[in-house]
Amino acid sequence: MPKGVEHLLCTADRLFDGTGTAALAHPVLRISGEHVEAIGTGQFPPDSADAERFEFPGCTILPGLIDTHVHLVFSALHSNAAIVEQVTSETDEQLLQRALANARAALRAGVTTVRDCGGRRRVTQEVRDRIHRGEAEGPDVLSCGSPITTRTGHCHWLGLIADTPQEVRAAAERMLAEGADFLKVIATGGNMTPSSNPMKAQYDADTLTMIADLGRRARRHTAAHVLSQAGLPGAIAARVRTIEHCDWRVEENHYAFNPDLARRLIDQEQYVGLTMNGMTRRAILGRAVIDDSGPVRRLDPRFACERQMIEFGVPFTLHSDAGVRWTPIDRFALGLRAAVFELCLSPAEAIVAATRTAAEALGLEDRGVLLPARRADLLVVEGNPLRDPACLENVRAVMKAGRWVSTP
């Protein structure tokens, strides 16, 4: 072994490595530096005197969670209007402080990687870089900077407005020049922006393709916000990597799964990101916590379509859209629990969507599963989350790249 590399050994009742459906009983996990070195079972190996030992009786070791869609600068207040007002009136320093606090909270809840799908100016890149330099505590952050949108379009208040193809090209090039890890485009209107129309496409297929091609040339993927089927054909033609929300609505309150579109998503290896925000937690927290009955009523047909899509075989991740109303960033596990209930998933399927599949969708080959040579990103929870997903909220310890977030 190279001198100076730290070795750790962890034992627990079980370990779920993010592949398959079953856990390994009585695992011994050996970590070397930032990476998993070996996974065995039984007792600590006799030749492990050099390693520091951590025992987690009654606990399960999982890969660290990956939330593929968050907004670090948003505050998860109870009204979207209040969130928008705050984000547009605050100084960069105020936004930075909130984003840093959100990042820290996410990591402590077991989320070791987040993809930020929309911030203001360069705040999320700054958070990413501070964490990377070790100056702040948080998950690895992938930042798009701001999302590309039209003048009155969804998220125009984040400030990256582009109407014409020339403006769109300039906006995408600017984000890449400002260090974006991926490009985000708003392909339809959205719920937080009354001047936008979620039922209409904001850009044609050629414009979306231009954005995705600029990303590909810079080895960056593109994410498209799609809140109705009107946005899907363009996002598919552009071969964007991830379709955020992927709502199958064809009319305001009418959803229709389309197998032809789904087939193309599979053939092109596109991933859909299903949104388990605060609104979707109705079954667990009770409808009483949600005072806006309109959106809640339409969740049943939404989930039915998403279930069809999952059974059809479209690769999917589960994300929180953290920061939007009722969606604090440290409750991602609650969203996964809601997904088990609403999308009829096994707990293992929900965990895989937020670990292995999430890593694949983001092109992060070093994480998402616990296997030798992968990054040692761990979530240790009390109990057995493969039986009861509520256990994901009982965080016992979190490790990112071989380092405990707080010493267990």
Ligand SMILES: [Zn+2]
């Ligand atoms: Zn979002």
